Every structure is written in C-alpha cells, then in structure tokens.
C-alpha cells in the first residue's frame with residue numbers, strides 16, 4: 236500500500252513588508268503552530284511542510300518555482316494571515332503547476348472581546364486578506380489561466396476543515412500519481428465498442444498517464460517462465476485466504492485450472508512490476524496463447540492497488556488505480572464495476588453490479604469463495620475466480636468518458652444494500668445498490684450524460700474527492716445525487732456544451 240506520508244504539501248502564508256518585523260515573526264509562529272497541529276492530527280495523511288512567510292512578488296514567484304521542482308510536493312496550502320496585496324501573486328500563480336488549497340481560516344477562533352486592540356486587528360486580518368487573494372484567483376481563472384484552487388473555510392482546528400484538507404491532499408496525491416503512471420494494454424479494445432474507446436494522445440496531454448499496447452504473446456512469454464515453486468507458494472496463499480471449491484483442492488478434478496490461474500497471476504504481476512505499470516487492461520477477445528481469461532489474478536492485482544479495466548477499457552483502468560491511490564488506508568473497497576442487470580420491483584428497485592470475473596475483493600463482505608466455472612464466451616478453459624457479495628453502505632460510481640472535444644467525469648451516488656438473497660447459479664462477485672436520487676432519475680441521468688457501462692465503484696471515497704479531482708484536472712464533471720432533476724440536468728449538459736467548447 237502507498238505510504239501517503241512520503242508526499243508533501245507546502246504551507247505558505249502570504250503577507251507584505253508593511254507590518255514590520257515583530258508582526259511578521261508572529262505570523263510565522265502562528266503558521267508553524269498550525270502546521271504542527273496538522274502533522275500531529277490523524278486526519279491529514281500527507282506531510283505538511285512549513286514555509287516562512289512570503290512578503291514580496293519575488294519571494295512568491297520563487298516559492299512557486301521551488302514547489303514545482305520539488306519531487307513529491309503534490310500541492311500548496313495558502314493562507315493570508317495578514318493582507319498580502321494580490322498583484323504580488325500573479326506571476327507566481329501563473330507558473331505554479333500543482334494544485335492550491337486556499338485555507339480561509341484565522342489563528343484565533345473567537346474574538347477576544349476584553350483584549351482586542353488595533354495590534355490584534357492588524358495581525359488577524361485573514362477576513363479581508365483572503366478576500367484579496369480569492370479575487371485574484373477568480374480573476375485569473377476568468378482570464379483563461381487554469382489555476383486549480385479549493386477554498387476551505389473554518390477554524391483550522393475544526394473537524395470539517397481537517398476533513399476537507401484530508402480529501403484534497405489525497406486527491407492531490409492521486410493526481411500526482413496520475414501524471415506519471417503507465418498503463419499496459421494486453422490486446423486492443425473489444426471490437427465495435429464505443430465508450431471504451433478514446434483519444435489516448437489527448438488523455439496523455441490532459442492527465443499525464445501513458446497508455447501503450449502489448450501483444451498478448453509478450454505477456455504469455457512471461458507467464459510461461461513462472462516457476463513451479465512460485466506457483467505452489469501462491470496456491471498456498473489462496474488456500475489460506477479463501478474458501479476453496481472442492482474441485483480446486485489438492486487432488487480435485489479442476490486443480491490444474493488453479494495451477495494455471497496462479498501462473499497467470501504471477502506472470503501478470505511480473506510483467507507489470509518489470510515495466511513499472513500501475514494499471515492494465517485485457518480482453519477476452521484476445522487471449523492468444525493463454526489458457527484462461529485472468530479472473531482471480533485480476534481480482535487480486537486490483538486488491539493490491541493496480542488499476543484494471545475489462546475489454547480494453549483503459550480509461551476506467553486508470554481511474555481504478557487513481558481512486559485506489561486516493562483511498563489508501565481508508566475503510567471500504569474500490570473496484571472495477573459494471574452495471575449488469577436490474578431489479579425493477581417497484582417496492583425495492585436495485586441495480587446488480589458485477590462483471591464476467593473481475594470485481595475487486597476489497598468490496599467484499601466477509602466470505603470470499605474461490606471457484607471455477609465455464610465463462611460462456613471467449614472459447615477458453617474455465618477461469619478461476621473469487622465469488623462474494625459486496626458490502627452494504629454508501630458508494631459512488633465514477634465514469635470517465637471521451638466526448639470527442641473533451642473528457643467528462645460522471646459520478647452517481649448510490650446506496651449499496653446488504654445482499655440477503657442467495658445466487659446459487661451466479662458464478663461471479665456481485666453488489667446490489669440503489670442509485671440516487673431514484674432508480675428512474677438516476678439511470679435516466681446517467682444515460683443522458685453518456686456515462687459508460689463500466690465504472691469505478693468505491694465505498695472508500697465520496698463525491699467530494701471527484702469534485703476536487705475535476706478541479707485539479709480542469710475537466711467537466713456531472714454529479715448525479717439526491718438533488719438531481721432531469722430538467723436541471725438537461726440544462727447543465729446544454730450549458731456545459733458551451734462552457735467546454
């Protein structure tokens with residue numbers, strides 16, 4: 236798992252020379268105390284680095300340059316304890332290449348009625364200092380300079396401020412990883428499918444990640460080099476971790492399928508590790524030289540943090556990895572998912588989410604079974620897979636689609652329900668959920684927004700993460716939640732078509 240403490244967020248306090256040494260020293264001391272509190276709190280997952288107060292355009296430009304070239308610096312928190320004339324910030328903000336969080340706080344929580352004098356007033360001016368800063372951000376954005384900035388308001392010790400900084404820092408790490416990640420495709424897209432296609436060059440320009448295709452034969456070569464000893468060790472791990480179907484146990488009729496599945500998992504892992512890949516795709520239409528479609532292998536690689544997309548879906552695969560990065564260490568799982576079939580009972584409408592094989596066991600409720608069954612399509616040997624029910628609770632479905640002239644992110648908030656029914660003949664992992672605001676409106680909105688059948692399904696992160704990500708990437712975001720109405724959504728899509736022209 237990724238250690239988020241290896242990433243830095245800088246804390247920069249703006250001011251000017253006007254105030255004199257003594258006041259500026261106090262500004263520094265207060266900032267240091269805030270940074271220490273952030274680093275001591277369990278809420279903020281990254282390392283927060285204190286930077287001495289900046290007082291001039293030169294200092295501001297220099298600190299922006301330094302942040303850009305510091306490895307592992309994923310974002311900058313700015314705060315105007317005093318008044319920092321914002322023209323001093325223009326050149327720095329123009330070149331800053333990492334996201335900003337504008338913390339609108341003040342050192343004291345309360346007005347000290349009995350003691351307040353003009354010295355106090357001159358030191359604690361963020362109420363107007365931060366307005367000056369917010370103005371220049373807003374104006375520069377309007378002028379076409381794509382500054383990513385999340386505004387967080389409240390006292391720095393409050394739970395809600397810490398939580399918002401937590402979300403933003405996790406997303407900043409996700410965006411940082413997205414910028415440099417590499418994705419391997421084994422084979423191309425599933426034939427004729429539209430939504431899994433897209434412009435990989437435009438994606439690299441926008442998001443930074445590279446997508447390159449390998450012949451399945453290149454992977455098969457690595458799979459065939461896996462030693463029997465490694466396979467036996469992995470099978471032991473399977474047996475220790477999952478409830479094995481009798482035919483897969485030692486001496487069982489399908490034991491050879493388990494051996495093959497372990498070989499495939501180890502081959503995939505070796506290929507990805509060798510090439511520095513953090514995500515991949517494959518397709519059942521192109522498995523030349525492989526005996527089964529990877530099932531348990533893809534499921535377990537996802538659980539280890541790799542991105543995965545079925546049928547060549549590289550956009551969803553990249554997003555699975557990025558969301559897993561953001562969710563590092565959080566409760567709840569994140570998986571590749573597909574809206575598969577519906578329950579239209581008017582008393583209990585639900586979506587059944589699943590895939591042919593590749594659902595990540597991080598979303599499982601207690602029991603994970605290891606089974607082997609025929610696939611029905613693809614004409615290969617029966618693949619081994621993990622079968623389980625998804626956990627109940629709030630979740631989001633996230634889709635990244637290529638609309639031709641731009642990328643669009645779509646989120647639907649859903650509530651997963653406890654799976655109480657038996658599925659004696661369904662040989663795949665599955666989850667049941669109710670879309671917001673209702674089955675009818677949620678599905679209609681998703682279809683009108685052009686959302687894919689593949690999604691990233693996450694119970695670890697909330698819509699706020701995707702909002703922050705869309706801000707950092709400067710892309711269109713359509714949110715389908717409890718407040719969505721079709722009438723408003725129609726207008727939103729219509730307005731966005733102009734805004735993102």
Ligand code: MN
Pocket residue numbers: 545546573590689
């Ligand atoms: Mn699919």
